[in-house]
Amino acid sequence: MNCKEASRQLTRHEAGRHDPDLVAHLQKCAKCRALSEDLTKLSEWARQLFEGSETPPDFSHRVPRGVRHASARGFFWKPALAVTCLVVGCSLALFWTFMSFTPSELQVADSDPSYAEESPTTIVIDSEPRQGTGDTLEMEEVPEFPSRIEFRESKWHRDFYIRNVSH
Amino acid sequence: MENALCLSDILAGGDHTLVAAYLKGNQVAFQTLVERYQRRLINYINLSVHDYELAVDLAQETFIRVYRHAESYEARYNFSTWLYRIATNLIIDEIRRRKRRNRFLFENFFFLLSRKELSNSLPDESRSPEKTYGRKEKLERIQNAIDSLPPKYRLAFVLKEIQDLPYEEISDILNISPGTVKSRIHRAKMLLREKLSGIL
Numbered sequence: 001m002n003c004k005e006a007s008r009q010l011t012r013h014e015a016g017r018h019d020p021d022l023v024a025h026l027q028k029c030a031k032c033r034a035l036s037e038d039l040t041k042l043s044e045w046a047r048q049l050f051e052g053s054e055t056p057p058d059f060s061h062r063v064p065r066g067v068r069h070a071s072a073r074g075f076f077w078k079p080a081l082a083v084t085c086l087v088v089g090c091s092l093a094l095f096w097t098f099m100s101f102t103p104s105e106l107q108v109a110d111s112d113p114s115y116a117e118e119s120p121t122t123i124v125i126d127s128e129p130r131q132g133t134g135d136t137l138e139m140e141e142v143p144e145f146p147s148r149i150e151f152r153e154s155k156w157h158r159d160f161y162i163r164n165v166s167h
Numbered sequence: 168m169e170n171a172l173c174l175s176d177i178l179a180g181g182d183h184t185l186v187a188a189y190l191k192g193n194q195v196a197f198q199t200l201v202e203r204y205q206r207r208l209i210n211y212i213n214l215s216v217h218d219y220e221l222a223v224d225l226a227q228e229t230f231i232r233v234y235r236h237a238e239s240y241e242a243r244y245n246f247s248t249w250l251y252r253i254a255t256n257l258i259i260d261e262i263r264r265r266k267r268r269n270r271f272l273f274e275n276f277f278f279l280l281s282r283k284e285l286s287n288s289l290p291d292e293s294r295s296p297e298k299t300y301g302r303k304e305k306l307e308r309i310q311n312a313i314d315s316l317p318p319k320y321r322l323a324f325v326l327k328e329i330q331d332l333p334y335e336e337i338s339d340i341l342n343i344s345p346g347t348v349k350s351r352i353h354r355a356k357m358l359l360r361e362k363l364s365g366i367l
Protein backbone atom coordinates (compact mmCIF):
# COMPACT_ATOMS: atom_id res chain seq x y z
CA MET A 1 0.00 0.00 0.00
CA ASN A 2 1.34 3.46 -0.88
CA CYS A 3 0.58 6.80 0.81
CA LYS A 4 -2.14 7.74 -1.67
CA GLU A 5 -4.01 4.51 -1.11
CA ALA A 6 -3.53 4.87 2.64
CA SER A 7 -4.95 8.40 2.68
CA ARG A 8 -7.99 7.25 0.68
CA GLN A 9 -8.62 4.42 3.11
CA LEU A 10 -8.15 6.68 6.11
CA THR A 11 -10.78 9.17 4.93
CA ARG A 12 -13.37 6.48 4.28
CA HIS A 13 -14.54 4.50 7.22
CA GLU A 14 -13.48 3.67 10.75
CA ALA A 15 -13.72 -0.03 9.94
CA GLY A 16 -11.25 0.40 7.09
CA ARG A 17 -8.58 1.47 9.55
CA HIS A 18 -8.20 -2.09 10.79
CA ASP A 19 -7.18 -3.30 7.36
CA PRO A 20 -3.85 -5.19 7.85
CA ASP A 21 -2.24 -3.49 4.84
CA LEU A 22 -3.10 -0.07 6.21
CA VAL A 23 -1.91 -0.95 9.71
CA ALA A 24 1.39 -2.16 8.26
CA HIS A 25 1.76 1.04 6.21
CA LEU A 26 1.04 3.26 9.23
CA GLN A 27 3.70 1.48 11.27
CA LYS A 28 6.39 2.48 8.84
CA CYS A 29 5.03 5.87 7.53
CA ALA A 30 5.05 8.84 9.93
CA LYS A 31 3.32 11.09 7.38
CA CYS A 32 0.29 8.81 7.15
CA ARG A 33 0.26 8.30 10.94
CA ALA A 34 0.00 12.07 11.36
CA LEU A 35 -2.80 12.14 8.79
CA SER A 36 -4.61 9.37 10.64
CA GLU A 37 -4.40 11.28 13.94
CA ASP A 38 -5.61 14.55 12.36
CA LEU A 39 -8.56 12.85 10.66
CA THR A 40 -9.58 11.17 13.91
CA LYS A 41 -9.54 14.55 15.68
CA LEU A 42 -11.41 16.20 12.81
CA SER A 43 -14.15 13.56 13.07
CA GLU A 44 -14.39 14.03 16.84
CA TRP A 45 -14.74 17.81 16.51
CA ALA A 46 -17.20 17.50 13.64
CA ARG A 47 -19.47 15.28 15.78
CA GLN A 48 -19.50 18.04 18.39
CA LEU A 49 -21.00 20.39 15.83
CA PHE A 50 -24.03 18.11 15.92
CA GLU A 51 -24.11 17.70 19.67
CA GLY A 52 -24.19 21.48 20.11
CA SER A 53 -27.07 22.00 17.68
CA GLU A 54 -30.36 23.42 18.90
CA THR A 55 -34.01 23.31 17.87
CA PRO A 56 -36.48 26.12 18.63
CA PRO A 57 -38.77 24.87 21.45
CA ASP A 58 -42.00 25.35 19.48
CA PHE A 59 -40.69 24.03 16.17
CA SER A 60 -42.94 20.95 15.93
CA HIS A 61 -45.98 23.23 16.34
CA ARG A 62 -44.72 25.68 13.75
CA VAL A 63 -45.11 23.17 10.93
CA PRO A 64 -48.92 22.68 11.16
CA ARG A 65 -49.23 26.46 11.59
CA GLY A 66 -47.05 26.94 8.51
CA VAL A 67 -49.21 24.51 6.54
CA ARG A 68 -52.38 26.38 7.53
CA HIS A 69 -50.77 29.71 6.68
CA ALA A 70 -49.55 28.45 3.31
CA SER A 71 -52.99 26.97 2.58
CA ALA A 72 -54.70 30.24 3.49
CA ARG A 73 -52.25 32.10 1.26
CA GLY A 74 -53.03 29.66 -1.56
CA PHE A 75 -56.76 30.12 -0.99
CA PHE A 76 -56.51 33.85 -1.81
CA TRP A 77 -53.70 33.60 -4.27
CA LYS A 78 -55.35 31.20 -6.71
CA PRO A 79 -58.60 33.17 -7.26
CA ALA A 80 -56.54 36.36 -7.60
CA LEU A 81 -54.47 34.70 -10.33
CA ALA A 82 -57.64 33.47 -12.08
CA VAL A 83 -59.16 36.99 -12.07
CA THR A 84 -55.88 38.49 -13.37
CA CYS A 85 -55.76 35.93 -16.19
CA LEU A 86 -59.41 36.70 -17.07
CA VAL A 87 -58.78 40.45 -17.21
CA VAL A 88 -55.62 40.05 -19.30
CA GLY A 89 -57.43 37.58 -21.59
CA CYS A 90 -60.39 39.96 -22.14
CA SER A 91 -58.01 42.85 -22.81
CA LEU A 92 -56.10 40.82 -25.39
CA ALA A 93 -59.37 39.71 -27.02
CA LEU A 94 -60.56 43.33 -27.26
CA PHE A 95 -57.22 44.44 -28.61
CA TRP A 96 -57.24 41.68 -31.21
CA THR A 97 -60.80 42.56 -32.24
CA PHE A 98 -59.82 46.20 -32.63
CA MET A 99 -56.76 45.31 -34.68
CA SER A 100 -58.73 43.01 -36.97
CA PHE A 101 -60.76 46.00 -38.18
CA THR A 102 -57.66 47.90 -39.25
CA PRO A 103 -56.81 47.25 -42.91
CA SER A 104 -53.46 45.63 -43.38
CA GLU A 105 -52.60 47.92 -46.18
CA LEU A 106 -54.00 51.13 -47.46
CA GLN A 107 -56.17 50.67 -50.48
CA VAL A 108 -55.63 53.58 -52.76
CA ALA A 109 -58.03 54.03 -55.61
CA ASP A 110 -58.24 56.51 -58.34
CA SER A 111 -61.23 58.79 -58.28
CA ASP A 112 -63.98 56.58 -59.55
CA PRO A 113 -67.61 57.69 -59.16
CA SER A 114 -68.70 54.15 -58.30
CA TYR A 115 -66.21 54.06 -55.46
CA ALA A 116 -67.36 57.46 -54.35
CA GLU A 117 -70.91 56.20 -54.14
CA GLU A 118 -69.92 53.11 -52.18
CA SER A 119 -67.50 54.88 -49.90
CA PRO A 120 -69.11 56.30 -46.83
CA THR A 121 -65.76 57.57 -45.56
CA THR A 122 -63.23 59.57 -47.44
CA ILE A 123 -59.78 60.52 -46.28
CA VAL A 124 -58.55 63.81 -47.55
CA ILE A 125 -54.92 63.84 -48.44
CA ASP A 126 -53.01 67.00 -49.19
CA SER A 127 -54.15 68.23 -52.52
CA GLU A 128 -50.78 69.72 -53.31
CA PRO A 129 -47.33 68.47 -52.35
CA ARG A 130 -45.77 70.45 -49.56
CA GLN A 131 -42.63 72.31 -50.05
CA GLY A 132 -39.54 70.25 -49.21
CA THR A 133 -41.37 67.03 -48.33
CA GLY A 134 -40.85 65.39 -51.67
CA ASP A 135 -43.19 62.47 -52.18
CA THR A 136 -44.29 62.17 -48.56
CA LEU A 137 -47.99 61.84 -47.97
CA GLU A 138 -49.36 63.38 -44.82
CA MET A 139 -52.77 62.51 -43.50
CA GLU A 140 -54.90 65.28 -42.08
CA GLU A 141 -57.68 63.10 -40.79
CA VAL A 142 -57.77 59.44 -39.94
CA PRO A 143 -61.22 57.94 -39.48
CA GLU A 144 -61.49 55.19 -36.91
CA PHE A 145 -62.25 52.36 -39.34
CA PRO A 146 -61.48 53.63 -42.83
CA SER A 147 -62.98 51.49 -45.56
CA ARG A 148 -61.15 53.19 -48.35
CA ILE A 149 -58.84 56.07 -49.04
CA GLU A 150 -59.59 58.25 -51.96
CA PHE A 151 -57.41 60.85 -53.58
CA ARG A 152 -58.74 64.24 -54.31
CA GLU A 153 -58.01 64.57 -57.99
CA SER A 154 -54.88 66.45 -58.97
CA LYS A 155 -52.17 65.94 -61.51
CA TRP A 156 -49.52 65.49 -58.88
CA HIS A 157 -51.56 62.82 -57.09
CA ARG A 158 -52.21 60.93 -60.29
CA ASP A 159 -48.49 60.99 -61.15
CA PHE A 160 -47.60 59.87 -57.66
CA TYR A 161 -50.13 57.04 -57.78
CA ILE A 162 -48.79 55.83 -61.11
CA ARG A 163 -45.19 56.05 -59.86
CA ASN A 164 -45.56 54.45 -56.47
CA VAL A 165 -48.72 52.42 -56.14
CA SER A 166 -49.95 51.11 -59.42
CA HIS A 167 -47.48 48.54 -60.74
CA MET B 168 -57.91 1.29 25.71
CA GLU B 169 -57.41 -0.55 22.43
CA ASN B 170 -57.15 2.76 20.56
CA ALA B 171 -54.61 4.03 23.08
CA LEU B 172 -52.53 0.93 22.58
CA CYS B 173 -52.74 1.28 18.82
CA LEU B 174 -51.63 4.90 19.01
CA SER B 175 -48.68 4.07 21.26
CA ASP B 176 -47.72 1.26 18.86
CA ILE B 177 -47.85 3.67 15.94
CA LEU B 178 -45.81 6.31 17.71
CA ALA B 179 -43.20 3.78 18.75
CA GLY B 180 -43.14 2.33 15.23
CA GLY B 181 -40.82 3.01 12.34
CA ASP B 182 -41.04 5.94 9.94
CA HIS B 183 -43.09 3.94 7.43
CA THR B 184 -45.70 3.19 10.09
CA LEU B 185 -45.90 6.86 11.02
CA VAL B 186 -46.23 8.00 7.40
CA ALA B 187 -48.97 5.41 6.81
CA ALA B 188 -50.79 6.57 9.94
CA TYR B 189 -50.48 10.21 8.89
CA LEU B 190 -51.88 9.38 5.46
CA LYS B 191 -54.90 7.92 7.23
CA GLY B 192 -55.38 11.26 8.98
CA ASN B 193 -53.38 10.81 12.18
CA GLN B 194 -51.86 14.23 12.89
CA VAL B 195 -50.02 12.98 15.98
CA ALA B 196 -48.07 10.59 13.74
CA PHE B 197 -46.90 13.54 11.64
CA GLN B 198 -45.98 15.50 14.77
CA THR B 199 -43.90 12.51 15.90
CA LEU B 200 -42.04 12.45 12.58
CA VAL B 201 -41.26 16.15 12.95
CA GLU B 202 -39.98 15.67 16.48
CA ARG B 203 -37.90 12.70 15.38
CA TYR B 204 -36.04 14.59 12.64
CA GLN B 205 -36.24 18.30 13.47
CA ARG B 206 -32.87 18.55 15.23
CA ARG B 207 -30.93 16.61 12.60
CA LEU B 208 -32.55 18.52 9.76
CA ILE B 209 -31.98 21.99 11.22
CA ASN B 210 -28.37 21.02 11.96
CA TYR B 211 -27.82 19.78 8.39
CA ILE B 212 -29.31 22.90 6.82
CA ASN B 213 -27.57 25.24 9.26
CA LEU B 214 -24.15 23.75 8.51
CA SER B 215 -24.90 23.93 4.79
CA VAL B 216 -26.13 27.53 4.59
CA HIS B 217 -24.51 28.88 7.79
CA ASP B 218 -27.57 30.86 8.85
CA TYR B 219 -29.53 29.47 11.80
CA GLU B 220 -32.77 31.44 11.27
CA LEU B 221 -32.81 30.53 7.60
CA ALA B 222 -32.09 26.90 8.51
CA VAL B 223 -35.15 26.84 10.78
CA ASP B 224 -37.30 28.33 8.01
CA LEU B 225 -36.01 25.86 5.43
CA ALA B 226 -36.53 22.94 7.82
CA GLN B 227 -40.09 24.13 8.34
CA GLU B 228 -40.57 24.36 4.58
CA THR B 229 -39.19 20.82 4.23
CA PHE B 230 -41.76 19.45 6.68
CA ILE B 231 -44.55 21.44 5.02
CA ARG B 232 -43.66 19.76 1.72
CA VAL B 233 -43.68 16.36 3.45
CA TYR B 234 -47.06 17.21 4.98
CA ARG B 235 -48.53 18.13 1.61
CA HIS B 236 -46.95 15.47 -0.58
CA ALA B 237 -46.77 12.52 1.80
CA GLU B 238 -48.83 10.42 -0.62
CA SER B 239 -45.99 10.63 -3.17
CA TYR B 240 -43.52 9.10 -0.71
CA GLU B 241 -42.19 5.77 -1.98
CA ALA B 242 -41.73 3.26 0.84
CA ARG B 243 -38.80 1.59 -0.95
CA TYR B 244 -36.68 4.55 0.21
CA ASN B 245 -36.01 5.42 3.84
CA PHE B 246 -38.23 8.25 5.00
CA SER B 247 -35.07 10.07 6.10
CA THR B 248 -33.66 9.83 2.55
CA TRP B 249 -36.76 11.49 1.17
CA LEU B 250 -36.70 14.14 3.89
CA TYR B 251 -33.02 14.94 3.38
CA ARG B 252 -33.50 15.06 -0.34
CA ILE B 253 -36.22 17.69 -0.06
CA ALA B 254 -34.01 19.67 2.32
CA THR B 255 -31.02 19.34 -0.04
CA ASN B 256 -33.09 20.74 -2.91
CA LEU B 257 -34.01 23.72 -0.74
CA ILE B 258 -30.34 24.20 0.21
CA ILE B 259 -29.31 24.12 -3.46
CA ASP B 260 -32.07 26.63 -4.29
CA GLU B 261 -30.77 28.89 -1.52
CA ILE B 262 -27.19 28.62 -2.79
CA ARG B 263 -28.37 29.50 -6.31
CA ARG B 264 -30.39 32.41 -4.96
CA ARG B 265 -27.30 33.73 -3.18
CA LYS B 266 -25.31 33.32 -6.35
CA ARG B 267 -27.81 35.41 -8.28
CA ARG B 268 -28.11 37.97 -5.47
CA ASN B 269 -24.44 38.52 -5.02
CA ARG B 270 -22.31 36.81 -7.57
CA PHE B 271 -19.07 38.30 -6.35
CA LEU B 272 -19.60 37.28 -2.72
CA PHE B 273 -20.78 33.83 -3.75
CA GLU B 274 -17.72 33.19 -5.86
CA ASN B 275 -15.45 34.25 -3.04
CA PHE B 276 -17.14 32.03 -0.49
CA PHE B 277 -18.27 28.92 -2.26
CA PHE B 278 -16.64 28.51 -5.61
CA LEU B 279 -13.02 28.51 -4.56
CA LEU B 280 -12.31 25.20 -6.17
CA SER B 281 -8.57 25.32 -6.28
CA ARG B 282 -6.60 24.46 -3.17
CA LYS B 283 -4.58 27.66 -3.35
CA GLU B 284 -7.65 29.88 -3.39
CA LEU B 285 -9.21 27.89 -0.56
CA SER B 286 -6.06 28.23 1.53
CA ASN B 287 -6.13 31.99 1.07
CA SER B 288 -9.81 32.38 1.92
CA LEU B 289 -9.42 31.89 5.68
CA PRO B 290 -6.73 32.82 8.19
CA ASP B 291 -4.07 30.12 8.12
CA GLU B 292 -4.22 28.27 11.45
CA SER B 293 -1.02 26.37 10.72
CA ARG B 294 1.05 29.54 11.08
CA SER B 295 0.25 29.81 14.79
CA PRO B 296 0.56 26.25 16.07
CA GLU B 297 1.44 27.33 19.58
CA LYS B 298 -1.88 29.12 20.07
CA THR B 299 -4.39 27.24 22.21
CA TYR B 300 -8.09 27.44 21.45
CA GLY B 301 -11.09 27.04 23.71
CA ARG B 302 -13.78 24.52 22.78
CA LYS B 303 -16.20 27.16 21.52
CA GLU B 304 -13.54 28.90 19.45
CA LYS B 305 -12.41 25.60 17.97
CA LEU B 306 -15.95 24.69 16.96
CA GLU B 307 -16.43 28.12 15.39
CA ARG B 308 -13.24 27.71 13.36
CA ILE B 309 -14.23 24.24 12.25
CA GLN B 310 -17.66 25.53 11.22
CA ASN B 311 -16.02 28.38 9.28
CA ALA B 312 -13.68 25.94 7.57
CA ILE B 313 -16.65 23.70 6.61
CA ASP B 314 -18.43 26.79 5.35
CA SER B 315 -15.47 27.61 3.10
CA LEU B 316 -15.73 24.25 1.31
CA PRO B 317 -17.36 24.17 -2.12
CA PRO B 318 -21.03 23.10 -1.65
CA LYS B 319 -20.63 19.68 -3.25
CA TYR B 320 -17.90 18.73 -0.76
CA ARG B 321 -19.62 20.44 2.14
CA LEU B 322 -22.94 18.63 1.77
CA ALA B 323 -21.27 15.21 1.49
CA PHE B 324 -19.02 15.93 4.49
CA VAL B 325 -21.86 17.16 6.71
CA LEU B 326 -24.09 14.19 5.83
CA LYS B 327 -21.33 11.69 6.57
CA GLU B 328 -19.20 13.13 9.33
CA ILE B 329 -21.76 15.17 11.24
CA GLN B 330 -25.07 13.46 10.47
CA ASP B 331 -23.42 10.02 10.40
CA LEU B 332 -25.48 8.72 7.46
CA PRO B 333 -24.33 5.64 5.51
CA TYR B 334 -22.69 6.14 2.10
CA GLU B 335 -25.59 4.49 0.29
CA GLU B 336 -28.11 6.88 1.79
CA ILE B 337 -25.93 9.92 1.02
CA SER B 338 -25.68 8.60 -2.52
CA ASP B 339 -29.51 8.52 -2.77
CA ILE B 340 -29.89 11.96 -1.17
CA LEU B 341 -27.36 13.70 -3.42
CA ASN B 342 -28.23 11.58 -6.44
CA ILE B 343 -24.61 10.62 -7.12
CA SER B 344 -22.82 7.27 -7.05
CA PRO B 345 -21.40 5.93 -3.75
CA GLY B 346 -17.92 6.18 -5.30
CA THR B 347 -18.44 9.90 -5.95
CA VAL B 348 -19.68 10.34 -2.37
CA LYS B 349 -16.47 8.75 -1.05
CA SER B 350 -14.32 10.84 -3.33
CA ARG B 351 -16.02 14.08 -2.27
CA ILE B 352 -15.71 13.25 1.41
CA HIS B 353 -12.03 12.41 0.93
CA ARG B 354 -11.45 15.74 -0.78
CA ALA B 355 -13.39 17.63 1.90
CA LYS B 356 -11.38 16.04 4.71
CA MET B 357 -8.05 16.76 3.07
CA LEU B 358 -9.02 20.40 2.53
CA LEU B 359 -10.24 20.74 6.11
CA ARG B 360 -7.11 19.12 7.50
CA GLU B 361 -5.00 21.58 5.58
CA LYS B 362 -7.04 24.52 6.84
CA LEU B 363 -7.21 23.37 10.45
CA SER B 364 -3.74 21.96 10.87
CA GLY B 365 -2.99 24.51 13.59
CA ILE B 366 -5.88 23.54 15.83
CA LEU B 367 -6.32 19.82 15.26
Ligand SMILES: [Zn+2]
Pocket residue numbers: 002003004006025029031032
Ligand atom coordinates in the same frame (compact mmCIF):
# COMPACT_ATOMS: atom_id res chain seq x y z
ZN1 LIG C 1 2.29 6.88 3.89
